[in-house]
Amino acid sequence: MNELIRGLLFLPEQLSEHARAVDQLHFFIITTTMVAAAGVFATAIYFFVRYRRRSETDVTPHVTPTAIHEVLFIGVPLFFFLLWFAIGFPLYVNLQSPPPGAMDVYVQGKKWMWKFAYPGGPNSLDVLRVPAGRPVRLLITSRDVIHSFFAPALRLKQDALPGRYTQTWFTADRPGTYEIFCAEFCGIGHSAMLGRLVVMPADEFDAWLAEQRRGLAQAQDAAPGPGEAVLSASNLVAEGQRVAAAQGCLKCHSVDGSRHIGPTWVDLYLRREKLKGGEIVVVDEAYLTKSMMDPGAQLVDGYQNVMPTFQGKLSPPEAAAIVEYIKSLKTPAVRSGPSEGPAYESIPRK
Amino acid sequence: MSPSLASDPTVPAYNARNYLNEPATGLKSWAFTLDHKRIGVMFLVATTVAFALGGLFALLIRLELLTPGPTIMDAMTYNRLFTLHGVVMIFLFMIPAIPSGFGNFLLPIMLGAKDVAFPRLNLLSFYLYLLGAAVALYGMVHGGADTGWTFYTPYSTTTQTNVVPILLGAFILGFSSVLTGLNFIVTTHTLRAPGMTWDRIPLFVWSIYATSIIQILATPVLGMTLLLVALEHAFAWGIFDPARGGDPVLFQHFFWFYSHPAVYIMILPAMAVISEVVCAFSRKNIFGYKAVAYSSLGIAFVGFFTWGHHLFTSGQSAFDSGIFAVLSMFVAIFTAIKVFNWTATLYRGSIAFRTPFAYFVGFLFFLVFGGMTGVALATASLDIHWQDTYFVVAHFHFIMVGSTVMAFLAALHYWFPKITGRTYPEGWGLVGAVLVILGFNFTFIPQFLLGNSGMPRRYFSYPERFWALNVASTAGASVLAFGLVTVLVYVLVSLRWGPIAGSNPWRSRGFEWDTPSPPPVENFDTPPIITHQPHLYHDVAQDPAQSPAPEPSHAR
Numbered sequence: 001m002n003e004l005i006r007g008l009l010f011l012p013e014q015l016s017e018h019a020r021a022v023d024q025l026h027f028f029i030i031t032t033t034m035v036a037a038a039g040v041f042a043t044a045i046y047f048f049v050r051y052r053r054r055s056e057t058d059v060t061p062h063v064t065p066t067a068i069h070e071v072l073f074i075g076v077p078l079f080f081f082l083l084w085f086a087i088g089f090p091l092y093v094n095l096q097s098p099p100p101g102a103m104d105v106y107v108q109g110k111k112w113m114w115k116f117a118y119p120g121g122p123n124s125l126d127v128l129r130v131p132a133g134r135p136v137r138l139l140i141t142s143r144d145v146i147h148s149f150f151a152p153a154l155r156l157k158q159d160a161l162p163g164r165y166t167q168t169w170f171t172a173d174r175p176g177t178y179e180i181f182c183a184e185f186c187g188i189g190h191s192a193m194l195g196r197l198v199v200m201p202a203d204e205f206d207a208w209l210a211e212q213r214r215g216l217a218q219a220q221d222a223a224p225g226p227g228e229a230v231l232s233a234s235n236l237v238a239e240g241q242r243v244a245a246a247q248g249c250l251k252c253h254s255v256d257g258s259r260h261i262g263p264t265w266v267d268l269y270l271r272r273e274k275l276k277g278g279e280i281v282v283v284d285e286a287y288l289t290k291s292m293m294d295p296g297a298q299l300v301d302g303y304q305n306v307m308p309t310f311q312g313k314l315s316p317p318e319a320a321a322i323v324e325y326i327k328s329l330k331t332p333a334v335r336s337g338p339s340e341g342p343a344y345e346s347i348p349r350k
Numbered sequence: 351m352s353p354s355l356a357s358d359p360t361v362p363a364y365n366a367r368n369y370l371n372e373p374a375t376g377l378k379s380w381a382f383t384l385d386h387k388r389i390g391v392m393f394l395v396a397t398t399v400a401f402a403l404g405g406l407f408a409l410l411i412r413l414e415l416l417t418p419g420p421t422i423m424d425a426m427t428y429n430r431l432f433t434l435h436g437v438v439m440i441f442l443f444m445i446p447a448i449p450s451g452f453g454n455f456l457l458p459i460m461l462g463a464k465d466v467a468f469p470r471l472n473l474l475s476f477y478l479y480l481l482g483a484a485v486a487l488y489g490m491v492h493g494g495a496d497t498g499w500t501f502y503t504p505y506s507t508t509t510q511t512n513v514v515p516i517l518l519g520a521f522i523l524g525f526s527s528v529l530t531g532l533n534f535i536v537t538t539h540t541l542r543a544p545g546m547t548w549d550r551i552p553l554f555v556w557s558i559y560a561t562s563i564i565q566i567l568a569t570p571v572l573g574m575t576l577l578l579v580a581l582e583h584a585f586a587w588g589i590f591d592p593a594r595g596g597d598p599v600l601f602q603h604f605f606w607f608y609s610h611p612a613v614y615i616m617i618l619p620a621m622a623v624i625s626e627v628v629c630a631f632s633r634k635n636i637f638g639y640k641a642v643a644y645s646s647l648g649i650a651f652v653g654f655f656t657w658g659h660h661l662f663t664s665g666q667s668a669f670d671s672g673i674f675a676v677l678s679m680f681v682a683i684f685t686a687i688k689v690f691n692w693t694a695t696l697y698r699g700s701i702a703f704r705t706p707f708a709y710f711v712g713f714l715f716f717l718v719f720g721g722m723t724g725v726a727l728a729t730a731s732l733d734i735h736w737q738d739t740y741f742v743v744a745h746f747h748f749i750m751v752g753s754t755v756m757a758f759l760a761a762l763h764y765w766f767p768k769i770t771g772r773t774y775p776e777g778w779g780l781v782g783a784v785l786v787i788l789g790f791n792f793t794f795i796p797q798f799l800l801g802n803s804g805m806p807r808r809y810f811s812y813p814e815r816f817w818a819l820n821v822a823s824t825a826g827a828s829v830l831a832f833g834l835v836t837v838l839v840y841v842l843v844s845l846r847w848g849p850i851a852g853s854n855p856w857r858s859r860g861f862e863w864d865t866p867s868p869p870p871v872e873n874f875d876t877p878p879i880i881t882h883q884p885h886l887y888h889d890v891a892q893d894p895a896q897s898p899a900p901e902p903s904h905a906r
Contacts (some may be wrong), residue, residue: 010803010819022731029732033722040693040718044711047361047696048703051632056857058633058700062888065638065694074639077686079727081679088729089672095734096668145505146598148663148738152804155735159664161599162504163592166665179813183663183738183806185498186505188425261425303511304426 002027010134015153015178015199016170018095022155025087032080055209095156098169102135109140109147109160111308112189112261113248114180122212125248126195128180130172131205137169144308151197157183172199184305187306189251191262243318252307255329262307269327273299288323362852364771365866372871384469385871389406389476390455391769396452396479400442402838404731407435409831412793414822418814423808429496430511432808436499437516441523442483444754445612448619449565450475450530452761453558454884455769457534459869460552462543462878467536471529478526486519498808500609503590503601517580527615531565534558545880551601552860552884553629553642557622560646564611564618564653569823572608575601599664601803606657614653614681616750618646620757621688624713627760628692629885630858631707632699638691644683652681662733671730678728689714704856705779712787716752720745723798738808741801744794747896752790759786759837766841767855771868772848778840792826860884 005027006014014020063075105128106117130136140149142160151170152158158168175330180195200208244250252261263273271283276299281287290297292314295307314322373379380388414421414428423431458466466472489495493512497505506513511531538551538559551559578589579601588594590601629636636642658666658674692714701707718838724743736742767773795820805816812820854863861884865874 010799022735025729026726029722029726029729033719033726036550037722039720040689041715044693044714047693047699048701051699053633053700053702058701060632060634060887061698062635062886063637063694064635065641065691065697069690069694070638070641073690074683075639078679078683081682082676083727084725085675085679088731088818089675091663091731092671092729092734095667115541122673145503145508148450150804150806157663157737161596161665164665167478179804181804181806184736185429185502185808187496188429188810189826191811194813241718263490267872277488277616307771337646344561 006192008207012152012179015151015174015176016155016156016171017173017175018091019153019155019172021091025084025091028087029084032084036080057285082258090260095168098137098167099135102137102169103131103139104139105130107149109137109149109161109182109186109193110143110248111145111187111306112182112193114149114182114193114195115248117208120213122209123246126180126244127198128195129198129200129205131202131206132172132175132199133202135169135171137164137167139167145186147182147185147186147193148320150181150183151178151195152181159184170198173201175201188304189306192251192261236321236324237328239318240321240323240328243314244322244325247310247314249322257331261262262303265326266329267331268329275299285323289319292319292322292330357520362850362855363866364850365853365868365870367870368866368868369869369871370771382473384465384473386454386458386469386472387769387869387873389451389472390451392476393446393454394451395480396476396483397443397447399424401447402484403674404435405440405831407431407438409827411435412827414666414810415812415820416824418817418820419811420685426496428810429498429808430490430494431633433495433498433516434490435493437486437520439750440612440616441478441486442521442748444616444830445523445527446479446530447758448623448754449534449558449561449615449762450479450526452623452765453534453561453619454530456765456862457555457558458537458541459865459873460555460860460884461538461541462546462861462874462880463537463541463778464872465541466533467541470531472533474821475529475533476525478522478529481521482522482524482526484519485522488517489513489515489519491581500605501576501579501601502599502605503579503582503596504592507586507590509583514580514585517576517583519575521573521580521676524569524576528569529755531562534562535566539826539827543880544711547880550880550883551643553625553636553639553859555627556643557618557635560650561615561618561622563647563650564615565865567594568608568611568615568654572612575604575608575749577602581819599661599666600660602664603657606660607654608804610657610660611650613746613749614649618649620713621753623757623761623764624686624692624710626860626885627764628695630764630856630860631697631704631710632701633857633887634695634697634699634885635883636691637697638687639695639883641687642691644823648684652677652684656681659728659730659733662730663737675728675730679725682721682725682728685717689718689721692818703743704763705774705776706764708762708780708787709756709763710784712783712790713753713756713760715787716756716790720752721746730890735804736801738806739801740797740807742800743807744797747794747797752794756780759783761838762837762841764856765862766844766848767851767871768862768867770845770848771851772844772846773851774844775840778836782833782837782840785829785836789826789828789830789833793823793830794826796820796822796826858885859887877903 005334011023014023041233104119108115114126115123116128138149140158140160141160141164144162147160148157149160154170156168156170158166176199178197180194180197182190186193254264255258255266257264257266268283272280273283274280281298287298293309293311295309299305369385383389408550408696410431414423456660487513495513496511496515497509538555581587582589582591586806588596590596590598592598625642656674656678658670659678662671727736763774763779800816803816805812851867853866864878
């Protein structure tokens, strides 16, 4: 029965006890609504037919309500509305009351990605891994504008506000991969701000977390100390790819030549770009690093000034690694002479 | 007896000396008119143009959503379009259409007055509307905002788009709204005809009066809020920006303190229309006059204390959410009272299924489901799932388009003979009504299901599992658009070629039908004296020969 109504209403699967309880309330409300509406409409339709105008000289009586009508008109809907509230509101309060001992995950929304951080590591972008059967508390904030963390399978949503933390919690029933949306409008990447909720069996999750933390420790151990040799250029490309993915650069800049929120990185190095003011620049190392630190200063024509600054967020070696990575992204075609314009074309409109 | 009536009372007569041709017919005589009827007609024309513009934006949005990826535009254009759709529909159509259009035309006539209390303010209100619309239009042409009509901070204060002209446009439109509300309140208090006691005031006036209270008390808060956003956008003062010590949620409280009552600015006038239509076409007195009249005031009052139900996911305390949830349910009770009373009015009536009545049926359907889904949202825990999804979109379109546009169309058809002196083609009217009501259902029922399945609103692209329902919704929108165009065509044709209506083609006992059609400049040939409530049908034989009342019946 539950599955049948859920299917009829197009509700996603129920991943938690809370989701099932909310759906039960949903089913109860929709049933009472349909019965009440059917009652009103059946009465109205009966009146349409029974009291249809038979002649232009019809005479109608003067009918006014008695006290019993007024009590019924107010009392019946009030009873049901308050009953719905009495069932629904405790569920809402429950969502605001995480159980003690819940595992904390810090959630940061920013244009246009989700960053998840576990105390003690690791961090991840857009993929939230949680253990099945254990309560998880999300501590949610935003780096720029308001976003909203929305996991339909959990019937869970909580706004991510800049400058403060909000919280919510859940216990996912069973392993699987589920959707995470941003539900508060946040700009041109709003509908691309998608995440994945990966629920793992508890023991697998523990193993994954331990391995990630070991990896972090090794990376710290292997980090070059002061005065040690820096990474070679080929390593810089790999490092740049890693940093670009971790910082979310690739959410807006494609590495396959397609036009996205920002210009593609393929063949970007030494390309001649037309700026918003009509000026032409050659994309060199200086332009690339300036664009990371002050993106609006020299904006490529046809794009919105939406990129946040990475000043203070990228260390100089990381910025250099990204530049090297961009330089490595070339189409194999051999070209003689410099390109006379953007190598990309906007996607043809259908 | 009025000399303008034909000697044979069974042949409908066109009142030759009316507000349309007196004192003059030139453009100047309209531009400087102080006649509430002409100002009402100008508002109707202007808001209808805005409705067409907003509808065009809606169609473009639906076309874009026909496929999961980009269809006909890029994300930025899409974001601007849904912002413009919201701004135009709400500030330029929904808020002024019924009160400033039909309200201006009818309220003084229903009260037996010659005009509103402040005719010059009334004209100023119309020009403020045009000015606000022009400023907002300038903003749309020069960049256009991408914030949504809700202007949530800090997005709206940091966006690169040209949001300030649109904010200022809405700010100016607020003054138009306040002046109209003020005018109606003073008119209702001071210009009632002899014998028009408070318990004889037509229900249309009661509901418009309640609307006016909200317009006066809530609109200044919106004006202040929009101004703060504009200042913050221009000078980065840090009122709403947490990086400068501001509070982004403060904006939401300010905004919804106006914009939730504004929902009632949009729906109360619709209820005003429906109370008149249901009486006229069932030829019955309203079942509970006091219940319907006072519930309008109840909605206006309690509507001020429910704004927090827009903030259930914002981190607002659970205690606050509980208070707002319960209060929201009380507003729904007042609406339920009205629904029951309208239905009970049909009991033992003489129901004529004309076009306005068909729209009443549509209105009832949409209000019941729009209202009940509203109460379901107010349970707080269900809102957590539905907030900012297509469920909310469908819910408020059921109330605003479903109920308010149905009432607008009902009013257009019901009072068309009074305003123009002519009738529209009844057959085409019913065809149009069926198309509009079906098209509307096909458009928005899939959106309820999309919301259930978790599709957030304001999405330019979406996962493929939402595809089928989006196609269904777009198909429905095309039927709705076709229906509305049908209505527009026959209404325009009838303006000129419609058959002469006569003073009271419906044989309604609303007071506005006691004057010839179109009404004379002074509204009544002889000043009326009110002796009873409107819509009393039990004490008159419904004799067609009596039809175009030779004398105002309440003057007897």
